[in-house]
Amino acid sequence: MDFSWTDEQRDFRSQVRSFIDEHWRGGASEAESRYERVQAYQKRLAEHGWLTMAWPPAYGGRGATHFEQLIFAEESAHASAPTGGQGADRVGPTLIIHGTEEQKQEHLPKIANAEVNWCQGYSEPGSGSDLASLQTRAVRDGDDFVINGQKIWTSGAQNADWIHVLTRTDPDAPKHRGISYFMLRMDTPGISLRPIVQLHDAAGFNETFFEDVRVPAKNMIGEENRGWYVSTTTLDFERSGIHRIAAANPPYQRLLRHAQQPDSAGEGRRVVDNPVHRLSLGDTATEVAIGELLGYRVTWMQSRGLVPNMESSMSKMFGSETQQRLARRGVNMLGLAGQLRPGNERAPLGGEFASYYMSSVSLTIAAGTSEIQRNIIATRGLGLPRG
Ligand SMILES: Cc1cc2nc3c(=O)[nH]c(=O)nc-3n(C[C@H](O)[C@H](O)[C@H](O)COP(=O)(O)OP(=O)(O)OC[C@H]3O[C@@H](n4cnc5c(N)ncnc54)[C@H](O)[C@@H]3O)c2cc1C
Known part of the structure; x- marks a missing residue:
């Protein structure tokens, strides 16, 4: 067992520190909101190839080692600097494992270039810890599915371009086996938000409502009714x-x-x-x-x-x-x-x-x-x- 870092890892850590000092600690402008500052910094990370550093080069990554990614995440947390956000940290890695080639080609470059923000539509008013009991319905209609239901605690939905959502597609199957996982643009007709204002007046969470929202079947991640097993991959990345x-x-x-x-x-x-x-x-x-x-x-x-x-x-x-x-x-x-x-x-x-x-x-x-x-x-x- 060896608890020490290699010379390359130590060098990499100092590069990350210098980058954070220059672009996060030193890059702030008085006029910018925190959100604008995070967006600008993520663009710099993307230009540097660090937003999605551990992804395969074919999908916009640098094929960095797991420990390089750890060093980057550790130094960022020490400086309270943002990293990739949901697209880079959850959606992209899930698509790399479970997505179709078409989905990868469409979404991964935009995530790697910090062009899009994602939010997560999992929890519902009656389904949090027991997530597999979720009730938001998706019903097949031709090439589309039509979604009706409500999500809650959707962090950052107010600034998101896309949402990844768990829905029930087979209400008669055992609860884990009737769930399908979709990606939707947030400006799809029928999606609406209600901010949840917290005790300290910030409103980072939302209730997200779906009323006859049409999503193309090709936006499903993984197979129909097997979405639960894909979402556990996303949760593993999140945790x-x-x-x-x-x-x-x-x-x-x-x-x-x-x-x-x-x-x-x-x-x-x-x-x-x-x-x-x-x-x-x-x-x-x-x-x-x-x-x-x-x-x-x-x-x-x-x-x-x-x-x-x-x-x-x-x-x-x-x-x-x-x-x-x-x-x-x-x-x-x-x-x-x-x-x-x-x-x-x-x-x-x-x-x-x-x-x-x-x-x-x-x-x-x-x-x-x-x-x-x-x-x-x-x-x-x-x-x-x-x-
Ligand atoms: C900061 C923050 C950000 C979040 N962002 C998002 C987001 O972006 N998208 C999203 O979909 N959700 C989000 N959530 C929601 C989060 O996933 C849920 O709050 C969480 O899963 C718990 O669900 P719940 O709030 O419904 O509580 P419940 O599931 O109702 O739990 C209530 C209490 O009962 C306990 N409990 C429940 N079941 C068991 C059990 N089997 N054994 C023992 N104890 C149990 C729980 O531990 C808890 O203490 C966010 C939450 C927070 C706090």
């Missing part, structure tokens, strides 16, 4: 990845630095003078290190042609829960002022931890809840009984 645990590192490092500085309002005391907080920081250091190793194991398996399943769930669950524990510990360490939000001049660390505490709640829900990940580990991983 695996080093970014969740890597995203814990920057707030952890900032908290660690802050905790060692004398507090001017507190007679020079430091957070680390409190033994409880000291131990908490030790716990977080350990958890971040374990989380990294779980993420590296997923990548190592992929690099050997193995298919991580329980291992992706472990990494996803542990990464999300480590972030939540860090956010909770940070708010506790920073005392009452730790609850102050960004914009308040008395907020320690610019109010970062108050925001982090709230936003981290969703981490153990998105991409499958922690309970669902534990179920996968217990049943598919350990072979324990279902139900």
